Structures are given as structure tokens and as C-alpha cells.
Amino acid sequence: MAKNLTSRATDYSKWYNELVIQADLAENSGVRGCMVIKPYGFAIWERMQAELDRMFKETGHQNAYFPLFIPKSYFSKEASHVDGFAKECAVVTHYRLKNDEDGGGIVVDPDARLEEELIVRPTSETIIWDTYRKWIQSYRDLPILVNQWANVVRWEMRTRLFLRTAEFLWQEGHTAHATEAEAIAEAEQMINVYADFVENFMAVPVIKGLKTESERFAGALETYCIEALMQDGKALQAGTSHFLGQNFAKAFDVKFADRDGKLDHVWATSWGVSTRLMGALIMTHSDDNGLVLPPNLAPDQVVIVPIYRNDEQFDAVSEVANKIQSELRAKGLRVKFDKRDTHKPGWKFNEYELKGVPVRIAIGPKDVENGTVEIARRDTLSKEIVQVTDSADHISGLMEEIQTNLYQKAVDARTELTTEVETYDEFKEVLEKKGGFILAHWDGTAETEEQVKNETKATIRCIPMEGDTSPGNCMVTGRPSARKVLFAKAY
Amino acid sequence: MAKNLTSRATDYSKWYNELVIQADLAENSGVRGCMVIKPYGFAIWERMQAELDRMFKETGHQNAYFPLFIPKSYFSKEASHVDGFAKECAVVTHYRLKNDEDGGGIVVDPDARLEEELIVRPTSETIIWDTYRKWIQSYRDLPILVNQWANVVRWEMRTRLFLRTAEFLWQEGHTAHATEAEAIAEAEQMINVYADFVENFMAVPVIKGLKTESERFAGALETYCIEALMQDGKALQAGTSHFLGQNFAKAFDVKFADRDGKLDHVWATSWGVSTRLMGALIMTHSDDNGLVLPPNLAPDQVVIVPIYRNDEQFDAVSEVANKIQSELRAKGLRVKFDKRDTHKPGWKFNEYELKGVPVRIAIGPKDVENGTVEIARRDTLSKEIVQVTDSADHISGLMEEIQTNLYQKAVDARTELTTEVETYDEFKEVLEKKGGFILAHWDGTAETEEQVKNETKATIRCIPMEGDTSPGNCMVTGRPSARKVLFAKAY
Numbered sequence: 001m002a003k004n005l006t007s008r009a010t011d012y013s014k015w016y017n018e019l020v021i022q023a024d025l026a027e028n029s030g031v032r033g034c035m036v037i038k039p040y041g042f043a044i045w046e047r048m049q050a051e052l053d054r055m056f057k058e059t060g061h062q063n064a065y066f067p068l069f070i071p072k073s074y075f076s077k078e079a080s081h082v083d084g085f086a087k088e089c090a091v092v093t094h095y096r097l098k099n100d101e102d103g104g105g106i107v108v109d110p111d112a113r114l115e116e117e118l119i120v121r122p123t124s125e126t127i128i129w130d131t132y133r134k135w136i137q138s139y140r141d142l143p144i145l146v147n148q149w150a151n152v153v154r155w156e157m158r159t160r161l162f163l164r165t166a167e168f169l170w171q172e173g174h175t176a177h178a179t180e181a182e183a184i185a186e187a188e189q190m191i192n193v194y195a196d197f198v199e200n201f202m203a204v205p206v207i208k209g210l211k212t213e214s215e216r217f218a219g220a221l222e223t224y225c226i227e228a229l230m231q232d233g234k235a236l237q238a239g240t241s242h243f244l245g246q247n248f249a250k251a252f253d254v255k256f257a258d259r260d261g262k263l264d265h266v267w268a269t270s271w272g273v274s275t276r277l278m279g280a281l282i283m284t285h286s287d288d289n290g291l292v293l294p295p296n297l298a299p300d301q302v303v304i305v306p307i308y309r310n311d312e313q314f315d316a317v318s319e320v321a322n323k324i325q326s327e328l329r330a331k332g333l334r335v336k337f338d339k340r341d342t343h344k345p346g347w348k349f350n351e352y353e354l355k356g357v358p359v360r361i362a363i364g365p366k367d368v369e370n371g372t373v374e375i376a377r378r379d380t381l382s383k384e385i386v387q388v389t390d391s392a393d394h395i396s397g398l399m400e401e402i403q404t405n406l407y408q409k410a411v412d413a414r415t416e417l418t419t420e421v422e423t424y425d426e427f428k429e430v431l432e433k434k435g436g437f438i439l440a441h442w443d444g445t446a447e448t449e450e451q452v453k454n455e456t457k458a459t460i461r462c463i464p465m466e467g468d469t470s471p472g473n474c475m476v477t478g479r480p481s482a483r484k485v486l487f488a489k490a491y
Numbered sequence: 492m493a494k495n496l497t498s499r500a501t502d503y504s505k506w507y508n509e510l511v512i513q514a515d516l517a518e519n520s521g522v523r524g525c526m527v528i529k530p531y532g533f534a535i536w537e538r539m540q541a542e543l544d545r546m547f548k549e550t551g552h553q554n555a556y557f558p559l560f561i562p563k564s565y566f567s568k569e570a571s572h573v574d575g576f577a578k579e580c581a582v583v584t585h586y587r588l589k590n591d592e593d594g595g596g597i598v599v600d601p602d603a604r605l606e607e608e609l610i611v612r613p614t615s616e617t618i619i620w621d622t623y624r625k626w627i628q629s630y631r632d633l634p635i636l637v638n639q640w641a642n643v644v645r646w647e648m649r650t651r652l653f654l655r656t657a658e659f660l661w662q663e664g665h666t667a668h669a670t671e672a673e674a675i676a677e678a679e680q681m682i683n684v685y686a687d688f689v690e691n692f693m694a695v696p697v698i699k700g701l702k703t704e705s706e707r708f709a710g711a712l713e714t715y716c717i718e719a720l721m722q723d724g725k726a727l728q729a730g731t732s733h734f735l736g737q738n739f740a741k742a743f744d745v746k747f748a749d750r751d752g753k754l755d756h757v758w759a760t761s762w763g764v765s766t767r768l769m770g771a772l773i774m775t776h777s778d779d780n781g782l783v784l785p786p787n788l789a790p791d792q793v794v795i796v797p798i799y800r801n802d803e804q805f806d807a808v809s810e811v812a813n814k815i816q817s818e819l820r821a822k823g824l825r826v827k828f829d830k831r832d833t834h835k836p837g838w839k840f841n842e843y844e845l846k847g848v849p850v851r852i853a854i855g856p857k858d859v860e861n862g863t864v865e866i867a868r869r870d871t872l873s874k875e876i877v878q879v880t881d882s883a884d885h886i887s888g889l890m891e892e893i894q895t896n897l898y899q900k901a902v903d904a905r906t907e908l909t910t911e912v913e914t915y916d917e918f919k920e921v922l923e924k925k926g927g928f929i930l931a932h933w934d935g936t937a938e939t940e941e942q943v944k945n946e947t948k949a950t951i952r953c954i955p956m957e958g959d960t961s962p963g964n965c966m967v968t969g970r971p972s973a974r975k976v977l978f979a980k981a982y
Contacts, residue, residue, distance in 0.1 A: 030565065030621050031609065034558035039637060042555045064533045067525035068611075068642055068658050069581075072588070074521065076597045086588040090560075091599055092611065093584045095646040097563070097577040106567045108582055108608055117599055118522065120559075120583065120611070130521050140833060146530060151559055151642065155586040167559050342631060 005354075007288045012232040016283060020161045023291040023355050025278065033159040033166030037275070040355065043299035045169070045275060049149065051201050051296075052171065052273070055193050061145040061173060066127050068151075069118035074126040078251040081125065084218020088155040090120040090166075120153040125219060125244070125270055128174045129252040136176060136266055138257045143186070144176040152274075162279040163236075163491050170274035173241075176266045178256060180245070183267035184222075187243040190271040191224035194239035202277065203294040203407040204228050204284045205414055206238055207437070207486060209462025214446050217270075221245040227461040227486065229414045230283040233435025235461050235488035238280050241271035279491065284410050285379075291356030292378055294406050295399040302328055302395060303357045304337040305348045307364035314339075316368045320388055324361065324373070327392035333399065353378065358402050359395055379405055420468075420484065424475045427487070431456055437488050439467075441481035443474035451476060452487070461486045496845075498779045503723040507774060511652045514782040514846050516769065524650040524657030528766070531846065534790035536660070536766060540640065542692050542787075543662065543764070546684050552636045552664060557618050559642075560609035565617040569742040572616065575709020579646040581611040581657075611644040616710060616735070616761055619665045620743040627667060627757055629748045634677070635667040643765075653770040654727075654982050661765035664732075667757045669747065671736070674758035675713075678734040681762040682715035685730035693768065694785040694898040695719050695775045696905055697729055698928070698977060700953025705937050708761075712736040718952040718977065720905045721774040724926025726952045726979035729771050732762035770982070775901050776870075782847030783869055785897050786890040793819055793886060794848045795828045796839045798855035805830075807859045811879055815852065815864070818883035824890065844869065849893050850886055870896055911959075911975065915966045918978070922947055928979050930958075932972035934965035942967060943978070952977045 005022060006014045020026055025041030037045065053063070069092060076082045096112035099105075121127065128146075135141060149171045159165050173190060177183040191208055198204050206226035216223040220242035228238045249255070249265040256266055285292040295301050304321045308314040321337050328335045338348055345362065352360050362374040373391055376383045379402050386394050417436030421427045427440055442448060442460065453459050462485070469483045496513060497505045511517055516532030528536065544554070560583060567573045587603035590596075612618065619637075626632060640662045650656050664681060668674040682699055689695050697717035707714040711733035719729045740746070740756035747757055776783040786792050795812045799805040812828050819826045827848075829839055836853070843851055853865040864882055867874045870893050877885050908927030912918045918931055933939060933951065944950050953976070960974045 027622075027625070029558045029618065031558045031560045031562060031618070034560060036558065036622050037556040039553035039555045043553065046554060062530035062534065063537060064530045065528040065660065067520045067522045067527065068644065069522045069525060071522060072597060075588075082588075082597055086597060089586065089588060090583045090609070091585040091588065092581045093599065094582040095580065097566075097573075097580060097582065097610070106563060106573060106577060108584065118581070119588070127520065127522070131518075131527050134518070153559065169556065 005288065005290060008231065015288070016279075017161065019282065019286060019290060025282070025291075026161045028161065031166075033156060035161050035165050035167075037169075040299065041278065044281070044293070044297055045278060047297045047299065048197075048201070048277060049171075052197055053149075055197060056147050056171075056173065059145075059189060059193060061147045061175075064146045064148060065150070066124050066131065066148060068121055070121050070124075070127045072117045072119060074130055075119050077126060078219050078247055081219035081251075085122045085154070088157075089122055090153045090155055092118040092120065121150070122152055122154045123270075123272075124148065124150070124152075124172055125174065125248050126252070129248040129254060129268070132174075132176055132266070133252050133254045136254055136256050139178050139259055142176055142178045142256060142266070143182065145173075145186075146175065147171055147173045160279075162275055162282070165275075168275045170272050172270060172272040175269045176249075176254070177269075178258065178267070180267050183245075183269050184243050187222070187224055187241045187269040187271065190269070191226060191239070191241040194241065194271075194273060195226050198226060198228070198238050198277070198280070199407065201294070201296045202281050202284070203296070203403055203410060204238065204280055205407065205411045207462065207464055208466065209464040209486060211240075211462060212446070212449055212460050212485075214449060215460065217242045219244060219247050220270075221247070224465075225462050227437075227488075228280050228284065229417055229437055229488070230280070230491070231413060232283075233417050233489075235437065235490040236276075236280050236283070237461070237490065238277060239271070239273040242269060244268040244270060285406050286356065289381070290354035292406070293356035293358060295358045295403050298356065298358050299334065300336045300357050301333050301399060302335045302359045302361065303348075303352050304335065304361045304363065305345050305352075306337075306339060307345045307362060309365075313365045316365065317363045320363050320368055320373070321361075324388065324391055328395060331392060331396050333396065359398055361391070361395075377402060379409075422472075422475065427452075427458075427475055428456055431458055431487075431489070435489065437461070437486055439484040440475045440487055441472040441483075442485050443477050443479035443481055445477075445479075448474060448476050458487045458489050461488050461490060496779065496781060499722065506779070507770075508652065510773065510777060510781060516773070516782075517652045519652065522657075524647060526652050526656050526658075528660075531790065532769065535772070535784070535788055536769060538788045538790065539688075539692070539768060540662075543688055544640075546688060547638050547662075547664065550636075550680060550684060552638045552666075554639065555637045556639060556641070557615050557622060559612055561612050561615075561618045563608045563610060565621055566610050568617060569710050569738055572710035572742075576613045576645070579648075580613050581644045581646055583609040583611065612641070613643055613645045614761075614763075615639065615641070615643075615663055615665065616739050617743070620739040620745060620759070623665075623667055623757070624743050624745045627745055627747050630669050630750055633667055633669045633747060633757065634673065636664075636677075637666065638662055638664045651770075653766055653773070656766075659766045661763050663761060663763040666760045667740075667745070668760070669749065669758070671758050674736075674760050675734050678713070678715055678732045678760040678762065681760070682717060682730070682732040685732065685762070685764060686717050689717060689719065689729050689768070689771070690898065692785070692787045693772050693775070694787070694894055694901060695729065695771055696898065696902045698953065698955055699957065700955040700977060702731075702953060703937070703940055703951050703976075705940060706951065708733045710735060710738050711761075712738070715956075716953050718928075718979075719771050719775065720908055720928055720979070721771070721982070722904060723774075724908050724980075726928065726981040727767070727771050727774070728952070728981065729768060730762070730764040733760060735759040735761060776897050777847065780872070781845035783897070784847035784849060786849045786894050789847065789849050790825065791827045791848050792824050792890060793826045793850045793852060794839075794843045795826065795852045795854065796836050796843075797828075797830060798836045798853060800856075804856045807856065808854045811854050811859055811864070812852075815879065815882055819886060822883060822887050824887065850889055852882070852886075868893060870900075913963075913966065918943075918949075918966055919947055922949055922978075922980070926980065928952070928977055930975040931966045931978055932963040932974075933976050934968050934970035934972055936968075936970075939965060939967050949978045949980050952979050952981060
């Protein structure tokens with residue numbers, strides 16, 4: 001067990017907070033609710049960004065950039081949208097500071113008040129649709145398939161590193177279409193892109209589904225989501241894709257002329273994932289020894305630690321290390337040879353375990369003599385001795401093996417923590433004793449959903465798009481239910 | 492000449508504004524001073540980012556992310572820093588909106604006033620050095636070589652797309668070192684990295700130099716800069732790198748223990764380039780027909796336009812086009828085959844000329860018959876007929892030729908617009924009749940610098956690090972001058 005790291009069994013929440021800090025991923029800043037993403041954490045996020053960006057471009061999207069600030073009047077144009085975000089937004093009211101004439105130091109200059117307050121974007125639908133009005137005249141201008149990588153601000157009162165912060169980084173796709181069907185197809189395509197990324201790169205299994213009306217994005221007609229399950233049995237929403245209908249086009253008066261010259265409002269989607277994914281990545285795979293990273297996203301996939309007592313030994317060990325490093329790099333692997341003499345091998349072993357590097361190679365004088373190296377896997381904590389000549393092929397194979405193993409372990413953990421129930425008593429018992437995903441019948445009303453939430457703190461995570469679709473009776477009211485839906489307590 | 496584009500000779504400033512809009516690079520938004528960077532403009536910026544990011548990483552830097560907001564008290568800690576930025580900053584004072592009970596719509600909730608105002612970062616030295624205090628204890632923690640890609644806000648009153656906007660995108664490097672010499676070496680290294688990027692990717696020649704004290708960054712002991720010259724004879728500062736001494740370490744109490752355990756304040760640098768570079772790129776190469784892009788940064792390096800009257804011709808032309816596209820892509824070139832049937836060839840020719848695509852290939856039925864294609868260069872507006880079999884090699888060679896030609900043309904234009912003068916009368920005459928860079932002797936005082944600025948609007952762009960270093964006498968006061976310095980009117 002890592003020194004000073006609380007175990008998951010002792011206090012899962014404390015374990016998470018300590019791990020994020022100790023593995024150098026992020027830390028709190030002097031600004032309430034805002035985090036600093038440290039270089040190691042940011043390197044993981046950069047890999048996520050690169051893969052997602054590639055996937056967005058492969059599906060025909062282009063990046064653009066829209067203003068950070070949203071005039072208050074724009075914000076108010078879509079009624080349910082402003083309801084959803086007005087209660088937690090940062091408001092810019094002035095544009096200048098000055099020296100206080102009464103010796104109070106630097107103060108806000110009361111003469112520099114803005115005519116209209118600006119909201120720091122919590123999401124960009126309003127400013128973007130105000131812009132799209134200028135871009136769209138006819139069907140020839142459609143579809144618009146645009147994505148933005150940006151920071152957004154939501155003034156959350158209770159924050160946790162990566163999971164819920166006042167400022168966070170994300171991408172937000174905003175598309176415009178000529179038909180309802182095309183917009184729905186886009187929203188579905190993007191939830192599939194997210195699921196593909198989260199499962200194949202993050203090695204986190206997800207359930208695709210639709211949000212209930214009360215859990216939908218403010219302004220959406222339909223919200224598609226992917227839901228993951230953490231080791232402590234709590235769910236985490238990993239990404240959402242919204243079919244916005246013509247709501248924003250109507251609020252911002254965006255019309256297009258179709259092939260027959262007939263004017264109609266444009267159909268819209270928006271979709272996003274954020275640095276919250278870092279929380280999902282950490283909580284799905286990590287253990288009491290620290291972070292565990294899937295090879296597809298690890299900044300360093302392999303680290304080589306030399307063991308030696310003198311210069312001669314160091315030279316002999318380095319020769320082998322350099323050779324293996326070159327071979328692995330030639331195979332496209334990200335490899336670090338840590339030859340720092342300021343830290344002992346034992347310290348390095350701990351450090352890379354804590355930081356979740358998938359494979360560690362140790363090479364000492366004995367190994368050089370025997371033509372072998374010691375290879376340790378982070379996911380299984382197992383070690384083996386391998387011939388130097390076989391090591392590159394072996395490690396290259398390990399990358400896939402580890403990626404698959406992490407995914408399979410997460411699937412198994414989720415299966416173990418997923419329960420189908422028939423009665424509300426059973427539901428409450430499972431929720432209390434075991435937690436996890438609970439599939440249960442629901443009568444489709446907001447009242448019942450609210451009752452369950454108030455009584456148990458569990459929410460409907462989604463109406464799954466796959467799995468058992470047999471009808472039945474609501475566990476609470478006994479009224480008819482079209483299919484079981486997915487409940488859980490959630491982050 | 493492009494339809495509707497004002498010529499440079501008629502009105503350079505108008506030409507620039509129209510070009511930015513017509514080439515789909517950027518546009519003004521509904522938020523005062525904030526621009527929308529459109530997909531085509533953003534694709535160029537993304538290429539710049541990718542190259543710079545690679546260069547930063549090759550010189551040992553890592554990316555990280557720090558908060559958007561800076562508490563007012565942090566901002567005030569470094570005296571000259573706050574003086575430099577307080578007059579033009581966006582201030583967040585509240586964290587909630589609400590429905591006005593008197594029917595005034597959505598208003599700022601007076602009960603949600605922040606205890607301490609937050610400044611939207613105009614630059615991040617203060618928040619970063621507050622963080623570095625926690626990261627640095629001993630020499631083992633140094634150097635810290637961190638970069639951040641971010642948006643920043645400076646409440647400029649007069650804005651122009653890319654050149655001066657209230658919000659802009661940039662990168663800011665912030666490094667911490669154990670010694671003064673190491674920090675100075677870092678600041679010099681980064682101005683060289685910038686010069687390398689701007690000259691070799693943007694094809695814009697620059698003069699490296701030092702800013703005078705009055706033109707230095709607020710809080711710096713020394714500011715290194717690169718200065719470019721636009722076609723209208725005005726200078727544009729393309730990048731800066733600052734040696735900050737121990738100013739921020741002292742303001743934020745950041746000390747480290749050296750190898751002997753002695754405590755000292757840490758030495759710092761910061762350096763940045765921004766979306767302003769887009770302005771330099773546009774103004775250096777473009778002409779009255781529109782944008783001209785260097786191949787190293789063009790989102791599309793080659794575009795293929797088919798010419799046909801019927802399906803049969805289209806098929807024959809497409810066969811050749813697809814073959815050339817594959818060959819060029821195999822050579823790593825970015826190629827677009829524009830087979831849209833919604834637009835005529837002539838429209839496409841204009842469009843790609845306006846958008847600055849370096850090479851255009853046109854293929855018609857006659858070409859298919861003859862086994863040839865027509866190749867047009869954007870930089871020289873020249874056309875030639877080339878055998879299909881030679882076309883890929885030829886175009887691949889053209890990429891280098893065009894890149895070199897654009898750089899050489901810019902060097903020649905700068906040489907033409909650079910004048911050495913001995914007297915202040917000569918200086919004023921050259922400035923009025925010709926503009927451009929003017930090398931002249933200066934006595935090294937802020938008073939003389941200010942006088943020249945007030946009387947002529949020309950500023951000292953830099954004290955060049957290279958070139959003629961003969962001493963002389965100040966053109967204004969006749970007092971001794973160590974070397975000629977570089978004057979110009981500037982953007």
C-alpha cells in the first residue's frame with residue numbers, strides 16, 4: 001500500500017482526494033472552487049483531447065472559437081436555459097480597477113460599470129446561435145458541424161477536484177441541420193463516439209441511454225447520455241449529447257430557405273465531455289497503491305529504472321536500457337528511462353506505482369549478466385523475468401493485454417454491482433447495502449422520480465437504449481412501465 | 492482583383508478588415524471587442540499551436556492549466572504588474588442572477604456579491620506564482636518549465652480582429668529557476684524558439700531585440716521581443732519573452748533551499764504569443780486578391796478543381812484527380828478534391844484564391860486527353876501545364892519553393908522599408924513619406940523616447956540583438972548613443 005494513501009475501504013472519498021493530489025494530477029487553487037491541473041494530470045487530459053479531436057474530425061467536425069462572455073440579454077432568450085444556469089454563474093459588472101483615493105488599496109472603479117452585465121459562459125448555446133444567425137441563409141449553408149475546446153464556469157457551491165469545479169475544461173459541439181431526422185442522427189452519432197472513446201481509450205464501460213425529462217439539459221428536447229459506475233457503487237455521467245429541436249433557432253431567429261425557397265427554423269444539437277472524465281478514469285481503475293492508467297492514455301506507457309552501485313554498473317545497465325527504449329519507441333510506445341541519480345530505485349518504484357505507469361522495467365547488474373530484465377505490471381502488480389531479446393515484443397503485447405484486462409475488470413465490477421429489482425423495498429435494501437446500478441420499473445412520471453430521489457437520493461441515470469425491454473409495473477406506484485430504467489446514486 | 496475586396500493601396504486598414512471577414516477567418520461578435528474565430532481561421536491557428544507546442548515540448552516544457560480568475564488581492568501584490576493591467580480588466584463581482592420581483596426580467600442578485608472581486612486573467616503570473624510557492628521547496632524542484640494554452644482578457648477600448656481584441660487566445664510559459672543565469676538563458680532560448688517558428692513556419696522575417704524600460708512587460712527586468720514589419724510599413728510585435736528576476740518570487744514569497752541548504756528567492760521567466768500572430772501572417776503575405784498562406788501553415792496546401800460538362804467527363808476527370816490526391820497524400824501533403832456540384836469552377840477558383848490555398852490544380856476533359864493538368868500558384872498567380880505523371884513530384888517541390896519565396900519576398904519588402912538615419916529631421920521625413928523600420932541613434936533616456944513618441948507617434952520597437960553596433964550620437968539630443976535602435980509606428 002502506498003505510504004500515506006488512505007485505502008478505498010477506509011474512506012473512498014478521502015482516498016480519491018488524496019490520490020489526485022499525491023499522483024500530481026491536480027490541486028485546489030487560491031480561487032474558490034477552481035483547480036490547478038498539474039503537468040502530469042494535464043498530460044493525460046491532452047491525450048484524451050487528441051483522441052477525441054481526431055474522432056470529431058473523422059466525423060466531419062471542425063473547431064472554432066466563440067467569446068468567453070455572454071451578454072445577459074442573450075442568456076435570457078431561451079427560457080428553460082436561463083432557469084438552468086442563472087443560479088450559478090459568474091457575472092462581470094465592471095471593466096476597471098483603480099487606486100482607492102482613501103487609501104483602501106486597489107478597488108473596483110465605480111465609474112467603469114458595464115452597461116449590460118456579461119456572464120462567463122457556463123455553456124455556449126446562446127452566443128453560438130446568435131452567431132449562426134449570420135452564417136445560415138439557405139440549405140447550402142447546412143449542416144454546420146462545429147466543435148469548441150474551451151473553459152466554462154458554473155458557480156458550484158460544493159466542489160471536488162475534476163468531478164465538480166467552478167471552472168472546468170471541456171469541448172462543446174454545436175451543430176445546425178436542415179431536418180429533425182438529421183439532427184437526431186447527429187446527437188445519436190456523438191453519443192456513440194463518446195461511448196467508443198470512453199470504452200476503448202479510457203477502458204471504462206458505459207451504459208447508453210436517454211435522460212428523463214427532469215434530468216435533461218436546460219433547453220433540450222432529448223438528452224442522450226453515457227453512464228459509468230465507479231468502484232464505490234456510485235454512478236458518474238461521462239458525456240451527454242442533446243437534441244435541441246428548434247428551441248435555440250427560435251430564440252435567436254435562425255431560419256434557412258430550403259430547396260423550394262420555403263423558410264423554416266434550423267434544427268440543433270449540442271454535445272460535450274469535460275475534465276470530469278478524469279474523475280471517471282481515476283475512480284474506475286485505481287487501487288490502494290495509487291493511480292492505474294490504461295496504456296492508451298498513459299503519458300508514459302513504460303518506465304525503465306536502472307539499479308546500480310557504481311559507474312561501471314550504470315554504464316552496463318544503461319546500454320541495455322537504451323537498447324530496449326529504442327526498440328519500444330520504434331514500436332510507437334511512450335517510454336521513459338529514468339536515470340536521475342537524485343532518487344533511489346525504491347523511491348522510483350513507489351513513484352511510478354503511485355502515478356499508474358502501466359509497465360515498469362527494472363535492470364540491475366545481475367540482469368545484465370543473465371541477459372534478462374524484470375518486468376512489473378501496474379494493473380496486476382505481478383512481476384516476471386524476461387529475456388532482453390524478447391522484451392520489446394513482450395511489452396508491446398502487454399499494452400493490449402493490460403488495456404483489455406482493465407476494461408474487463410471494470411465490466412466485471414459493474415456486473416457485480418448491478419441489480420434488477422421488482423419492489424421498492426428491495427430497491428431501498430439494495431441501495432443501502434450494496435449500492436450500484438439498480439434496474440427497476442418506473443411509471444414514467446416526474447412525481448415518482450422525485451419521490452424516489454427524495455426518499456433514497458437515487459436518481460434515474462437513464463432509460464437504457466439497450467438491454468431488457470420487457471414492460472412491467474412501477475416499483476413505487478404499480479402503474480404500467482414500458483421498461484426497466486437505470487437508477488443509482490451519482491457523482 | 493477579388494470582387495468587393497478593397498485594394499491595399501486604396502485603404503490598407505479597410506483591406507485588412509474585409510479580408511479577415513471574406514476569407515472566413517474571424518468576425519466580430521455581439522460582445523464588445525470579442526471575436527468569433529471561424530473554422531477556417533481556427534484551422535490555421537490550430538496548425539500554429541501544434542508546431543509551437545511541439546517546439547515547447549522539444550525544449551523540455553510541459554503543459555498545465557491554472558484558474559481563469561485571479562483574486563484582486565493577488566493581482567495587487569506586484570506593484571508594477573497591477574499598474575500595467577488594472578486599467579483594462581474584466582471584474583467578476585457576483586455569482587448569481589435572479590428573476591426581478593418588480594418585473595425587470597433577469598437581473599444580478601444583489602445578495603450574491605463575492606467577498607473578494609475576481610479579475611478575469613489578463614496574464615497569469617500572479618495566480619501561477621501563488622501556486623509555485625507550494626511546488627518549490629528545494630533546488631531539486633527546479634527548474635519548473637510549464638506552459639499554458641489559454642484565453643485571456645484585456646479590456647481594450649479600440650479593437651481590431653486578431654490584432655487587438657478584448658479576449659484573445661495565447662500561450663503563456665512560466666518558468667522557475669535556481670539561478671539568474673539560467674533564467675536569462677531560458678528567456679533567450681524562448682525568443683529564439685519564437686523567431687524560428689515565425690520565420691520558418693509563418694515565413695515572416697523578424698528582428699530580435701530588447702525592449703526599452705518603458706516598453707517592458709509590467710513586472711519584468713528585461714523583455715526580449717521579435718518585431719515584424721507589415722506591408723504598410725507599420726511594425727507588429729510578434730512575441731515576447733520576459734526575464735522577471737525575483738520580482739514575482741518576492742511578491743509571492745517563493746524560496747528554495749540550494750545544495751548547501753541556503754534559502755533564496757526563485758528566478759523567473761514568462762513568454763507568450765497570441766492569436767495576434769494571425770494578424771501578422773495575414774498582413775505580411777496577402778494581396779489584393781485575398782489571403783496568401785505559406786504551405787507550412789495552410790489547412791489545405793493543394794486544392795483540385797474538376798472541370799466538366801457531363802457525368803462521363805466528371806468520371807474521367809475524377810479518376811485523374813483521385814490518383815493525384817492519393818500520390819500527394821502519400822507524400823504527406825494536405826489535399827482537398829472539391830467535387831461539389833453546387834458551385835461552378837470559376838466560383839471555386841475565386842474562393843480558393845481568396846482563402847490563400849498555395850496550389851490549385853484544375854483538370855478538364857482536354858487535360859485528360861493530353862495527360863496533363865493545370866497548376867496555379869497562389870503566391871505568384873502564375874499557371875503552368877504539367878504532365879500528370881510528373882505532377883506529384885512537381886507540386887511537392889513547389890511547397891518548399893513557395894514557402895521560400897514568401898519568406899524572401901517578405902525579407903525584400905522589409906529591406907525596402909528599412910532606413911538608417913542620422914538626424915531627427917531625416918527621421919521625421921522618412922517616417923512621414925515612407926514609414927517602415929528606421930534605425931537611429933538614441934541617448935538611452937525615457938525622456939527622449941517619450942518626446943519622439945509624442946512628436947511622431949513612432950516608438951522604439953527594440954534595441955536589436957544583432958546588426959550594426961557602432962556607437963554614435965542621439966539624433967534628438969546629440970548625447971552619446973551605444974548603438975542605433977529600431978523605431979517604427981506599430982500595431
